Amino acid sequence: MFKKIVAAALTAFALAACVSPKYVVSDVSRFHTLPAAPNGQTFVIATVNADQSESLAYRKYADTVSAKLQSLGLRAAAAGGPADFVVTLRYDVRGPTPDVESRGGHFGVGFGVGFGHPHGPWGMGAAYDPAFDHYTDTRQLFVRRVELDIYRGATYDSPKKERVFEGRALSTGQNGQLEPVMPYILDALFKEFPGRSGETVTVSVQVPQEITDGTARAPSTRSAY
Secondary structure, X not given: OHHHXXXXXXXXXXXXXXXXXXXXXXXXXXXXXXXXXXXXXXXEEOOOOHHHHHOHHHHHHHHHHHHHHHHOOOEEXXXXXXXXXXXXXXXXXXXXXXXXXXXXXXXXXXXXXXXXXXXXXOXXXXXXXXXXXXXXXXXXXXXXXXXXXXXXXXXXXXXXXXEEEEEEEEEEEOOOOHHHHHHHHHHHHHOOOOOOOOEEEEEEEEEOOOOOOOOOOOOOOOOOO
16 A cells, blocks of 8 residues: 555656756856947858858857847848958857766655544554665766857957957756757847846756656756756
């Protein structure tokens, strides 16, 4: 009887965890000399190496960045024409590294009555020692890094480029592929753009339930996705 009660409780817990949302959590740092609300300036996105210029993935990410900048009030410069700003994008993934977490739990069910009760001194209870349910969970974690820099266009081809914005997003999670998590890291990087210069903030972006699978954890400084 007791084993059935424990099994039912653990099953309910597992089902609840399966529908819990997943998050991509990024630590975002930004430094800039931009006005609080850019308005109408033009920009162009430039590649920083030959591999990027040939990468279809880079073009997709660049399109996402372009759409976000335009939604903030900037305008894409005409092809081949001058631009107020030049934007560059870099990214990489490092790892995996093991992450070890120990867990334990306690479960108890019972009812009873004491002496003097009209039904007599009978009772029933169930419990287990937390040490009995203690186990270790090892995950493989990856560090995803995205860098976004903005330069004053008139200086970009000169020996002394004038950088007006630099943003860094570091995200740690179990997904070692950048493609699935890049949209959420960019969302974090552009949140309240351009942000307070010199400040590092932790941003949690929820991943739609239909994209994720398996067990998820609540948002933390370490991402579950």
